[in-house]
Amino acid sequence: MATVSVNVPPEICPEVPAFTLWSELVEQQERGESFIQRFLRGKYSTLEVKTLATNWSLEALVCQFAVPGEDQAAREIRNANREVYLQGIEDLEQLWEREYAHAFKSAVKSATGARGLDKKRLERAREHYLAMKGAPPIFDIDPPNGDQYWVSARECQQEKLVPFMNRAKVDRLRTYEGYFTKDMVASHYNTIMNIVDIR
Known part of the structure; x- marks a missing residue:
């Protein structure tokens, strides 16, 4: 009988396409929520899935060492x-696929009667969600020192990722800053201050 358990999140937030302009989001006005908040929430979900998949994969490797x-x-x-860790990884991948499949279907359904800019926005979102559905974050850490494989459980433990919210604030900010492009920021302020969108 296994002595460990894994907690798969009940849901994740699909990423808003990075090329979606803040001013294009119809739900912006309806929900009173800014594009940047939605964008970051989706990015945080991806980081969380990546951390769990990586750490559980490493724990599964640790269990191989006698x-x-x-x-x-x-x-x-x-x-x-x-087996518990491997099942957790499989459940996490199914959650990812389920959430992005739902987002894809929603975009397809909404695009059916849409016109103009709304239709274009939903078509881009549809393609984004379709690509994301088939590409869940995976374990991709190479063994240390250029070796072919890990030689000890200790090496595996040292490679584990720190959960995003447990990282230093400066590291979290640096990660978020890396997601933004000048045109995204300009687009965001375009709605508020009439700054020209550089795209």
């Missing part, structure tokens, strides 16, 4: 723990 002096019962527990 522990000195372990008996058959301990070995069975270690193998059961590994």
